[in-house]
Amino acid sequence: MRHLFATLFLATALAAHAAIPADILENLASPDLTKRFEAETKLRQLAFEAGKPGANPATAAALVNDLLALASDSAAPEPSRLNALEQLPFLASASSVPRLAALLSDPTPLVREGARSALQNNPNPAASVPLLQALEKADQPAWALGLMDSLATRADTAAIPVFASRLTSPDQAIASLAAQSLGSSAAKSPSKP
Amino acid sequence: MKTAPTAQSTLSRRSFLKAGIATAAGTILFPYIARSNPIGANNRVRMALIGCGLIMDGHHAWAQSHPMIDLVAVCDVKTSQREAALDRLKQKNPGAIGYVDYGDIIARSDIDAVIIATPDHWHAAISIDAMRAGKDVYVEKPMALTLEETTAMVAAEKRYGRILQVGSQQRSNSAFRQAVDIIRNGWIGEVTEIHIDLKNDFPPVTLLPEEPVPADIDYDRWLGPAPWRPYNNTRVLGSFSGGWRIFWDYGSRRIGDWGAHHFDIVQWALDMDGNGPVLFVPKGFEGEPYHYYQYANGLKVTASLKGGGPANGAMIRFVGKNGEVKASRESLETTPADLASRIPSSSEFRAYRSNDHRQNWLDSIISRRPPICPATVGASTFDICALAGIAERLERPLHWNPEKREITGDPEAARFAKYTRRAGYPLPV
Numbered sequence: 001m002r003h004l005f006a007t008l009f010l011a012t013a014l015a016a017h018a019a020i021p022a023d024i025l026e027n028l029a030s031p032d033l034t035k036r037f038e039a040e041t042k043l044r045q046l047a048f049e050a051g052k053p054g055a056n057p058a059t060a061a062a063l064v065n066d067l068l069a070l071a072s073d074s075a076a077p078e079p080s081r082l083n084a085l086e087q088l089p090f091l092a093s094a095s096s097v098p099r100l101a102a103l104l105s106d107p108t109p110l111v112r113e114g115a116r117s118a119l120q121n122n123p124n125p126a127a128s129v130p131l132l133q134a135l136e137k138a139d140q141p142a143w144a145l146g147l148m149d150s151l152a153t154r155a156d157t158a159a160i161p162v163f164a165s166r167l168t169s170p171d172q173a174i175a176s177l178a179a180q181s182l183g184s185s186a187a188k189s190p191s192k193p
Numbered sequence: 194m195k196t197a198p199t200a201q202s203t204l205s206r207r208s209f210l211k212a213g214i215a216t217a218a219g220t221i222l223f224p225y226i227a228r229s230n231p232i233g234a235n236n237r238v239r240m241a242l243i244g245c246g247l248i249m250d251g252h253h254a255w256a257q258s259h260p261m262i263d264l265v266a267v268c269d270v271k272t273s274q275r276e277a278a279l280d281r282l283k284q285k286n287p288g289a290i291g292y293v294d295y296g297d298i299i300a301r302s303d304i305d306a307v308i309i310a311t312p313d314h315w316h317a318a319i320s321i322d323a324m325r326a327g328k329d330v331y332v333e334k335p336m337a338l339t340l341e342e343t344t345a346m347v348a349a350e351k352r353y354g355r356i357l358q359v360g361s362q363q364r365s366n367s368a369f370r371q372a373v374d375i376i377r378n379g380w381i382g383e384v385t386e387i388h389i390d391l392k393n394d395f396p397p398v399t400l401l402p403e404e405p406v407p408a409d410i411d412y413d414r415w416l417g418p419a420p421w422r423p424y425n426n427t428r429v430l431g432s433f434s435g436g437w438r439i440f441w442d443y444g445s446r447r448i449g450d451w452g453a454h455h456f457d458i459v460q461w462a463l464d465m466d467g468n469g470p471v472l473f474v475p476k477g478f479e480g481e482p483y484h485y486y487q488y489a490n491g492l493k494v495t496a497s498l499k500g501g502g503p504a505n506g507a508m509i510r511f512v513g514k515n516g517e518v519k520a521s522r523e524s525l526e527t528t529p530a531d532l533a534s535r536i537p538s539s540s541e542f543r544a545y546r547s548n549d550h551r552q553n554w555l556d557s558i559i560s561r562r563p564p565i566c567p568a569t570v571g572a573s574t575f576d577i578c579a580l581a582g583i584a585e586r587l588e589r590p591l592h593w594n595p596e597k598r599e600i601t602g603d604p605e606a607a608r609f610a611k612y613t614r615r616a617g618y619p620l621p622v
Contacts, residue, residue, distance in 0.1 A: 037400040048587050051605030090608050110421065117613035123604070146616025153611065177619060184622045 019062040029077035047087035085114025094124035101130030120150035128156040152181035241266035244311030245278035246431035317342035321621040329356040334453035341611035343572040350568040358564040359571030362550035372520040376462040381513030394498040401425035418618035449578040457574040469595035
C-alpha cells in the first residue's frame, strides 16, 4: 500500500515537476540514505546551477516553480518537501511570495520553518508582508520569535510598529526580542544625510 | 566584594525558562546586566569556560593554574563533558559551578571574562551576549559561521568596549611573526606566490540516520540557531578529523579549521587586516587543483586540501623575487638562510610581539589595550574562510568587495552571507 502510494505520488510528481529530474524526485525521500543524499546533492547542484550569474532566468524560474509546487504538495513525503524548501532561500523571487506565504500556515512545523527561511532571504520587499501577517496571527511563542527574527533580519521598517507593540508583551522573551529587533532595525536602516 | 549566585538564584532563573524556546530566550533577557565591578585592585580576573570539549582542554589547564585567574564556572550542554570539567575545576576551586545554559554565566555580574570553545555556530551569539554583559571574551577560531555574524561581533566589540581575542594563536608564534617581519620589510622582495597546506580535507558531508537523543545532551540547545536535524552522535561529536566539523551547519570544514590560522598569517604578512582578497576560486573549477584566492594586486594564494601541495612541506610558503619563506609552527626555513634570525632595525617594521596568545588576552583585559587578534582583525580573516567555503559549495568563483564586505555580481551567492536562525536563537546585538 505504501509502495503504491509512493508510486502514485511519483507519477503525479513527474508530470508536475518537469524541471526536477525523475531520479531526484524518486529518491528525495528514499529510506536508503545513500540514495537520498545523492538526490539531495543533485537537487542542490541543480539549484546552484540555476542561480549562477549568466544562467538562463527561465531555467531558474521553472526550477523555482517546481520547487514551490513540490514544497506545497501535501501528498508529497515530508523529506521531499523539506528538500525543496531548502533550495528556496537562495533562489526564491517576488513571484514566489504568495505560495511561500501559504506555507507559513502549513500544519507541518518544519515546512512552516522552511517557508519562513525562504521568505526571510527573499530580497523582494513584498516578502515581509506575509511574515508580518503570520506574526499577527502567531499564537505559539516560538513561532512568534522566529517570525520576529526574520523581520528584524530583513530590516523592513514596516515591522517597527509591530515590534513596538510587543515591547509590553507579557511573554518576556517576546518583549525582549522586540526591544532587540527595534535596535537592530534602527541600526540597519539607512541614515538620513 | 564579589558574590557568586546562590543555587536558589540559579534555579529560580532556570525555572522561568520553559518549553523549548525558553533556554534561548534567556540569552536575550539577561545580557543587559553589566558587570558591576571592574577588575579588582589585585588585578585578578574571574573567569568561566563555555564549551568544555576537545579544544577547551588546554584553555582549562591554563586558566585553572594561572596565578592571576580565578576560574569559577564551566558550561556545557553535554552533561559528561560539563561534569568532567567541573570535577577537574573543583580540585582547585571547590565552590565552582557547572551550567547547562551559558546565559547563567552571562547573568553573573561577578564574572569578568569567558573563554568560548563551543562549535562554531555558537561563537557569535555567546561572544556578543558576553560583551553586552560587560565581559571580555576569548573566542576560538574561526570566530563565527557567517559574514553577518562577524559584522555583528565587530560592532559589539566597538559598542561595548570589551576586549575580544580570536583564538588564532599563530599570531603569537615566533616563527610566523618572523615570517611577517620578513615579508613586511621586503627582505625577500616582492611576494609573487603564496601557498598554504590545509592538510587533507574532511570526509564529505553525509546523511546520518536518526538516533535517540541520549540523556547526556541538551540537543536542542546544542543545535541552537542551526537548522533542526535529526540527532546522530556523529553530528555532535568533537573530533579533529570529523564529527560536527564536517557539517556546513556548524563550521566551515577544513577551510575554516586550518584556514582560520594560515589565512590569518597571510593577511598579517601582507598588511591586509581589515581588507582582503577580491576573488575566490574553488578547487575543481576549470581544472584548478587547489582552492585559490587573489588580492587586487593580482597576488594569488593557493590552499591545498590534499595534504602537502605547493607549500612544499611548510604550513605556509611565501615566494618572493629575492627569496623564500617556509613557515610552520615549529620551524622557519628561509632563503637566504639568515633571514630566519634577522632582527628588524629600529627603522624597520616590527610586528606586534606576543609570545603567548592567552596571556596576551589577559594582559589586554588588565591594560585595556587591544589584543593581538581583536574582532576587527579576526573578521577579515574569517571573511576568507567564509567566502572560500561558499565558493566551494557553489563550485564557482566569487568576487568580493572587501571594503564594502559584499559579494558582487552573484545575488544567489550573496544570500549565503547569513542564514535563517532557528526560532528563539536570534543573533544578539
